[in-house]
Amino acid sequence: MPISETESRVLYLRLLRYVTPYWxxxxxxxxxxxxxxxxxxxxxxxxxxxxxxxxxxxDPATIRYIPFALVGLFLVRGVFGFASDYALAWVANRxxxxxxxxxxxRLVNLPTRYYxxxxxxxxxxxxxxxxxxxxxxxxxxxxxxxxxSLTVAGLLAWMFYLDWKLSLITLVIGPLIAVVIQAFSSRLxxxxxxxxxxxxxxxxxxxxxxxxHKVVKVFGGQDYERQHFGAxxxxxxxxxMRQTIAAGASVPLxxxxxxxxxxxxxYYSTQQSxxxxxxxxxxxxxxxxxLMLLSPLKRLTGVNASLxxxxxxxxxxxxxxxEAPEEDSGTRSLGRAQGRIEFEHLSFxxxxxxxxxxxxxxxxxAPGETVALVGGSGGGKTTLANLIPRFYQPSxxxxxxxxxxxxxxxxxxxxxNIALVSQDxxxxxxxxAANIAYGPLAGASAAEIAAAAEAAHxxxxxxxxxxxxxxxxxxxxxxxxxxxxxxLAIARALLKNAPVLILDEATSALDTESxxxxxxxxxxxxxxxxxxxxxxxxxxxxxxxRIVVLQQGRIAETGxxxxxxxxxxxxxxxxxxxxxxxxxxxxxxxxxxxxxxxPYAAI
Numbered sequence: 001m002p003i004s005e006t007e008s009r010v011l012y013l014r015l016l017r018y019v020t021p022y023w024x025x026x027x028x029x030x031x032x033x034x035x036x037x038x039x040x041x042x043x044x045x046x047x048x049x050x051x052x053x054x055x056x057x058x059d060p061a062t063i064r065y066i067p068f069a070l071v072g073l074f075l076v077r078g079v080f081g082f083a084s085d086y087a088l089a090w091v092a093n094r095x096x097x098x099x100x101x102x103x104x105x106r107l108v109n110l111p112t113r114y115y116x117x118x119x120x121x122x123x124x125x126x127x128x129x130x131x132x133x134x135x136x137x138x139x140x141x142x143x144x145x146x147x148x149s150l151t152v153a154g155l156l157a158w159m160f161y162l163d164w165k166l167s168l169i170t171l172v173i174g175p176l177i178a179v180v181i182q183a184f185s186s187r188l189x190x191x192x193x194x195x196x197x198x199x200x201x202x203x204x205x206x207x208x209x210x211x212x213h214k215v216v217k218v219f220g221g222q223d224y225e226r227q228h229f230g231a232x233x234x235x236x237x238x239x240x241m242r243q244t245i246a247a248g249a250s251v252p253l254x255x256x257x258x259x260x261x262x263x264x265x266x267y268y269s270t271q272q273s274x275x276x277x278x279x280x281x282x283x284x285x286x287x288x289x290x291l292m293l294l295s296p297l298k299r300l301t302g303v304n305a306s307l308x309x310x311x312x313x314x315x316x317x318x319x320x321x322x323e324a325p326e327e328d329s330g331t332r333s334l335g336r337a338q339g340r341i342e343f344e345h346l347s348f349x350x351x352x353x354x355x356x357x358x359x360x361x362x363x364x365x366a367p368g369e370t371v372a373l374v375g376g377s378g379g380g381k382t383t384l385a386n387l388i389p390r391f392y393q394p395s396x397x398x399x400x401x402x403x404x405x406x407x408x409x410x411x412x413x414x415x416x417n418i419a420l421v422s423q424d425x426x427x428x429x430x431x432x433a434a435n436i437a438y439g440p441l442a443g444a445s446a447a448e449i450a451a452a453a454e455a456a457h458x459x460x461x462x463x464x465x466x467x468x469x470x471x472x473x474x475x476x477x478x479x480x481x482x483x484x485x486x487x488l489a490i491a492r493a494l495l496k497n498a499p500v501l502i503l504d505e506a507t508s509a510l511d512t513e514s515x516x517x518x519x520x521x522x523x524x525x526x527x528x529x530x531x532x533x534x535x536x537x538x539x540x541x542x543x544x545x546r547i548v549v550l551q552q553g554r555i556a557e558t559g560x561x562x563x564x565x566x567x568x569x570x571x572x573x574x575x576x577x578x579x580x581x582x583x584x585x586x587x588x589x590x591x592x593x594x595x596x597x598x599p600y601a602a603i
Contacts (some may be wrong), residue, residue: 009313015138015314018095018193025087026139032084033143039077039149040296041158041273044288046070048162050403088143090359092135099131102321109325112391113351121204122197129199130316137310144303148296155296162286167262192312195239201232216316232539245311327393333413337402339367339499339530341388346397348383359553361397365530367499372533372541374571379550381534385502389418395538401500418492423505423523424484427477432462434478436491444495456491456521458484483514490521501531507540515540538575546570 019026032462046069104127159167209225346361358380365371373381386392387399390406399406406414427435436452437444449469461484465471477485486506493501506522507515519540535541542561547562549557549571556570564571 009382011311011314012137013306015134015310016142017137019091022091022094026091029084029087029091029139030146032087033078033147034150035080036077036084037147037154039073039080040151040292041154041289042073044155044285044292045158046073047288048282048285049400084143084147088139090281092139095138096131096135099134099317100127102133103127103317106321106323106325106381108542110323111326112386114323118206119200119204120198121202121207123415125196125200125203126316126320129203130196130313133196133313134310134317136306137314141307141310142301148300148303151296152293152300155293159286159289162289166286166509167233175500190533191239191242192309195236195243196316198236200238202229202236205229205232213276284593328411329389330407330409330411330414332404332408332410334402334404334409334417337417337499339365339417340400340402341365341500341530342400342403343384344398344400346384346387346399346593347395348380348387348392349395355447355552356395358387358394359552361555362552363548363555363558365532367530368528370526370531370533370542370544371546371549372535373548374538374541374574375550375556376574378552380553381550382504383553384550385504385532385534388500388502389415389420416498417498418502419496419498419529420502420504421486421493421502421522422504423507425477425482426491427473427480427485427488429472429475431467431470432465432488435488436495437474438492441492441495448495449491450497452491453488454510455494455524456485456487457517458491460520461487481514483518486514486518487521490518490525492546494525499527499529502534503530503531504534505536506533507537538571538578549574 048064049066107123107127125147131221156167196554205225205228209229238401244541251503288476342365343361343363346358349356363371373384375381383392387394390411393407401409401414401417427439432453433446433449434442436449446469450459453462453469461480462468462471473479473488477488480488490506503522503526507518531546533541541547544561546558547561548555551570557567559565559567559571565575
């Protein structure tokens with residue numbers, strides 16, 4: 001959607017604020033540009049004495065100093081040109097550095113709902129691609145406008161000094177150039193926006209192909225993904241060509257206008273020389289200045305393309321930076337909680353959902369109690385758990401931690417009391433020790449990290465790794481088996497030592513042997529903590545103090561395993577179905593991950 005000139009001006013001024021902290025270096029670049037621009041008229045000015053004094057009048061002094069003047073002129077231009085380019089590049093890279101830092105800072109503070117709606121490819125594209133588009137608008141555009149505007153002014157001044165009548169002809173092309181630039185501006189901006197979205201699509205397809213490479217291979221999706229990627233890069237190519245057309249068409253049009261002016265000047269000068277007696281030096285000097293006008297005029301015309309691309313990128317970047325961060329209106333700090341959790345008339349609905357995810361939930365969990373949430377898919381188990389660390393805000397009702405409404409607590413204070421272990425283990429491409437002692441835990445001693453790993457039954461495979469705790473585990477622990485990744489996540493939770501623990505399907509993706517080891521680690525982790533377990537495999541929660549059965553967002557039943565079986569209700573029905581499918585031992589095949597995919601150790 002097109003934006004007004006006022007909005008464009010506001011956007012550009014906001015962009016320039018990122019240059020302000022580096023105004024000294026930027027001023028150095030501008031000063032060097034001014035000095036370079038000031039030397040531009042000197043070259044055509046030297047043409048007059050060079051021709052009239054050397055070739056026509058044979059003046060010895062002129063013959064001696066002109067060569068030195070030419071060398072000195074270009075030496076000065078070279079020194080100041082380099083200084084300007086270096087200072088400009090320094091400022092541009094600092095602007096990119098600052099913008100990326102601010103964008104990443106906003107990225108890690110965005111609410112969970114934003115990630116639900118946005119693709120990772122689009123987010124990556126904003127930080128890695130869009131941000132580079134603003135540098136030209138923030139730095140190069142200004143310097144080109146300063147340097148080339150001064151160059152044009154200096155050349156015109158020299159031309160007026162030589163012949164004001166001829167110089168007036170060059171001014172006629174000014175309004176024509178303005179019309180050309182205006183005609184292509186809006187088109188350039190829109191195409192630049194489309195190109196940014198297309199780059200986001202490319203990054204998204206790449207991200208999916210990398211993350212899902214095993215599924216692609218097993219299900220033979222290579223051709224499909226190639227077609228998907230081909231369509232994305234084709235769109236990007238089309239938009240890039242439209243950018244080229246819109247940016248490139250304006251330049252030759254400007255040059256044609258300038259060429260017409262030059263042709264008129266040449267014709268008029270030849271006629272005038274016969275009448276007035278214009279010297280050869282004056283004519284060549286005037287024509288040199290006229291021809292030298294073409295390059296700065298071309299750059300001034302082309303700078304509009306950089307400006308429009310930069311403003312389109314700035315729109316994307318600032319819309320992202322302006323996204324509302326995760327709500328953190330709480331002012332209270334709790335310290336270490338006892339672990340009492342209460343849900344009071346809690347309801348929650350996802351945007352555009354057909355029905356509420358949770359309806360009027362009333363539930364109280366005592367400190368140190370283990371409560372399991374079970375039920376069919378879509379029952380609201382994970383949603384209920386996600387509301388405790390305030391990943392989402394309730395639609396109605398409230399959650400209390402130790403009798404305090406969690407909305408009044410700061411996010412840091414609340415989440416410091418919560419540890420999470422899920423089936424989708426998140427590990428980082430770092431060492432084993434860094435993955436256990438993550439974030440604020442990074443200050444933990446080697447002994448504390450080893451103790452947490454020992455308690456999580458992880459040391460048995462860590463000892464077999466090439467560098468032990470300092471072994472790099474690959475992206476998301478790709479070099480580890482599922483059970484190994486899960487035990488590192490448990491070690492991380494043990495080291496955090498939070499009083500509230502959320503286990504979201506922590507063993508559902510494991511084979512029987514791995515589950516046995518991981519369950520032993522979980523038993524250690526759950527000791528003395530308020531634990532909320534989300535489980536589909538009912539055999540894993542039989543020892544829970546209480547089981548809460550959710551159905552379509554409501555509490556259908558609650559009680560111990562024995563009580564619910566005796567009641568012969570929904571839980572008993574689910575248990576019988578699962579028992580019949582899995583068998584008494586719920587047997588599964590052992591982990592057969594090839595050794596090359598998890599080289600460090602077997603479970």
